[in-house]
Amino acid sequence: MLVKGKHYLTVWMEGRTVYMIEQNLLPFQFRIFESPNYQTSCMTIRDMITRGAGAIGATAGFAMAQAALEAPKETYQAFIDHARKEIEATRPTAYNLFFVVEKVYEAACKSPEKAFEEAQRLAQENVDDGKKIGEFGNTLIKDGYRIETHCNAGWLGFVDYGSALSPIYLANRSGKKIHVWVDETRPRSQGARLTAWEMVNENVPFDIIPDNAGAHYMSKGMVDMMIVGADRIAANGDTANKIGTLEKAIAAKYYNVPFYIAAPCSTIDMNTKTGKDIPIEERSHDEVLYSNGPDKQGDFHTIMTCAPGSSAKNPAFDVTPAELITGIITNKGIIKPTIEEIKSLF
Amino acid sequence: MLVKGKHYLTVWMEGRTVYMIEQNLLPFQFRIFESPNYQTSCMTIRDMITRGAGAIGATAGFAMAQAALEAPKETYQAFIDHARKEIEATRPTAYNLFFVVEKVYEAACKSPEKAFEEAQRLAQENVDDGKKIGEFGNTLIKDGYRIETHCNAGWLGFVDYGSALSPIYLANRSGKKIHVWVDETRPRSQGARLTAWEMVNENVPFDIIPDNAGAHYMSKGMVDMMIVGADRIAANGDTANKIGTLEKAIAAKYYNVPFYIAAPCSTIDMNTKTGKDIPIEERSHDEVLYSNGPDKQGDFHTIMTCAPGSSAKNPAFDVTPAELITGIITNKGIIKPTIEEIKSLF
Numbered sequence: 073m074l075v076k077g078k079h080y081l082t083v084w085m086e087g088r089t090v091y092m093i094e095q096n097l098l099p100f101q102f103r104i105f106e107s108p109n110y111q112t113s114c115m116t117i118r119d120m121i122t123r124g125a126g127a128i129g130a131t132a133g134f135a136m137a138q139a140a141l142e143a144p145k146e147t148y149q150a151f152i153d154h155a156r157k158e159i160e161a162t163r164p165t166a167y168n169l170f171f172v173v174e175k176v177y178e179a180a181c182k183s184p185e186k187a188f189e190e191a192q193r194l195a196q197e198n199v200d201d202g203k204k205i206g207e208f209g210n211t212l213i214k215d216g217y218r219i220e221t222h223c224n225a226g227w228l229g230f231v232d233y234g235s236a237l238s239p240i241y242l243a244n245r246s247g248k249k250i251h252v253w254v255d256e257t258r259p260r261s262q263g264a265r266l267t268a269w270e271m272v273n274e275n276v277p278f279d280i281i282p283d284n285a286g287a288h289y290m291s292k293g294m295v296d297m298m299i300v301g302a303d304r305i306a307a308n309g310d311t312a313n314k315i316g317t318l319e320k321a322i323a324a325k326y327y328n329v330p331f332y333i334a335a336p337c338s339t340i341d342m343n344t345k346t347g348k349d350i351p352i353e354e355r356s357h358d359e360v361l362y363s364n365g366p367d368k369q370g371d372f373h374t375i376m377t378c379a380p381g382s383s384a385k386n387p388a389f390d391v392t393p394a395e396l397i398t399g400i401i402t403n404k405g406i407i408k409p410t411i412e413e414i415k416s417l418f
Numbered sequence: 419m420l421v422k423g424k425h426y427l428t429v430w431m432e433g434r435t436v437y438m439i440e441q442n443l444l445p446f447q448f449r450i451f452e453s454p455n456y457q458t459s460c461m462t463i464r465d466m467i468t469r470g471a472g473a474i475g476a477t478a479g480f481a482m483a484q485a486a487l488e489a490p491k492e493t494y495q496a497f498i499d500h501a502r503k504e505i506e507a508t509r510p511t512a513y514n515l516f517f518v519v520e521k522v523y524e525a526a527c528k529s530p531e532k533a534f535e536e537a538q539r540l541a542q543e544n545v546d547d548g549k550k551i552g553e554f555g556n557t558l559i560k561d562g563y564r565i566e567t568h569c570n571a572g573w574l575g576f577v578d579y580g581s582a583l584s585p586i587y588l589a590n591r592s593g594k595k596i597h598v599w600v601d602e603t604r605p606r607s608q609g610a611r612l613t614a615w616e617m618v619n620e621n622v623p624f625d626i627i628p629d630n631a632g633a634h635y636m637s638k639g640m641v642d643m644m645i646v647g648a649d650r651i652a653a654n655g656d657t658a659n660k661i662g663t664l665e666k667a668i669a670a671k672y673y674n675v676p677f678y679i680a681a682p683c684s685t686i687d688m689n690t691k692t693g694k695d696i697p698i699e700e701r702s703h704d705e706v707l708y709s710n711g712p713d714k715q716g717d718f719h720t721i722m723t724c725a726p727g728s729s730a731k732n733p734a735f736d737v738t739p740a741e742l743i744t745g746i747i748t749n750k751g752i753i754k755p756t757i758e759e760i761k762s763l764f
Binding site: 098099100253254256257258259261264265266268269271272278279280281282283284285286287288291314315316318319322323325326352360361363364365366367368372373374375376377378379380381382383384385386387390391 | 444445446599600602603604605607610611612614615617618624625626627628629630631632633634637660661662664665668669671672698706707709710711712713714718719720721722723724725726727728729730731732733736737
């Protein structure tokens, strides 16, 4: 996707170097980080210089390839075995990371070159999956559509294209006139910060709206469809995604607004039977009580946004039951959120 | 209600002086403003030193009484006529302000003393109405209830007690164990700032939650009821209130959580037939794009919370249809949101 008019991926590898957008600086600064070795790449995942399931997976795969290229011939196997463990320990809950690292590790057992090729192939697959989601999703978007999205399921979370935003990019590029309602997505404001940053750079018409305003615009007939991403999709179609997704899905149902999940098939976890089996992470309460950003002079501050002495709760995700979901846009096509249609993907 | 253990009203009058909490400094500073004359009282309304329909109304009534007490005998009538116009021009859309000023003006036409008495009587009526709402509402609250509220419909918006929070105060004081979920209420964060400040001072157990989290807690069975205030109630029960109220009402309906509006009868506008007739104010987009507050050293900053180059929308209110409202808690009792029951109040 475009950044200031130039095409970028979130992460890529040339020679032994991994390059990535420093996502922790966005949206206020755009900088490319150069990681010369696998241990530095591990650090970029751990310290969230790179973020988003797909981007993390690709970075981990490249890190595994770096390890294979760096490994001394005499201790090759021990070196890559150790590196694999180190890479896997960076973000222990990231499912996609394990999937990619295993594949690149298997290739590394053959040769460093095979590892490099496999890491590149998997990164390209990530791009292709995003593009396919975009193509399938674009068939749902009509000229003049006003599309609401929540959080950031854009290209920054993948290698390119993204999930929920990919259909929006393809619709915009194909000349359809669209307008995007970008939910702010408190408390971390990924909508206002990352999705809005993507929209600005890709020149997609949009407005940030407070999370409170979605139902209001639906009630006025000003939302034609909603597309969001997914953190995990259970075998029955129940979907865990950023907190607030559930509330939007309920409002969309009430106002008959089509509500779509967009995600690559790798997001579907057949071992999770229903949404009830998905644990919800409780994050730091400071994310609710404080806010940070630059003032008009560009100096960064962390400010208190609540009454002193307050406590808070901060559930990071919620689970949207399948009955509220119109369809799931995957890289293999658009399906209904039923056990039968989900099984048919595999 | 209590502030640091001491009882306060939001606004009161002694002699010719009007005293009020400087609400524009809350929640970070607590200070009482002394207004020596009616023109200064006008300024406090215009500059939002005092805020909230009920508190504005009482302040305007006191200002009218101040004018009567200040008026030279020779030009008495011309002085109070002019003062009335000046007071009414401070917040031209505030319905309650006109109601109170008219009554105090009529008394002022008789004598300054009558004006003073009438202003005091109306302020006391505001307190009594809030207390009655609290007593009726408290009958709905069971021991152990977890109650969600949106925005600030507390005592700060009235002279004392408030509307949505009054039942919560009376339940808490009567020894019921309750817990309040305080919606942050973006973009102005009246929940996190004002409602939380009231809860801290009245020692009511609470947590601030992101506006995105309400439906999540409802889905977990962790919300027993919801009470919110109202800016205007139409003759058919449709209710305009802070943006986000509608979304909560839809979620509450989906999860069978009782959803109550609390408001004095003066909030009901029989000339507004349905919610469709209520215009929605669009406020400054900067409220969405910027945030302000103190850093850890107590220095105040305004920071940007979104991607540079973003635009935003900021509807201040939404309309909740009567069908989503379980009941309306008024100073005359709890009614269903139907034309018949609303008419019976008058």
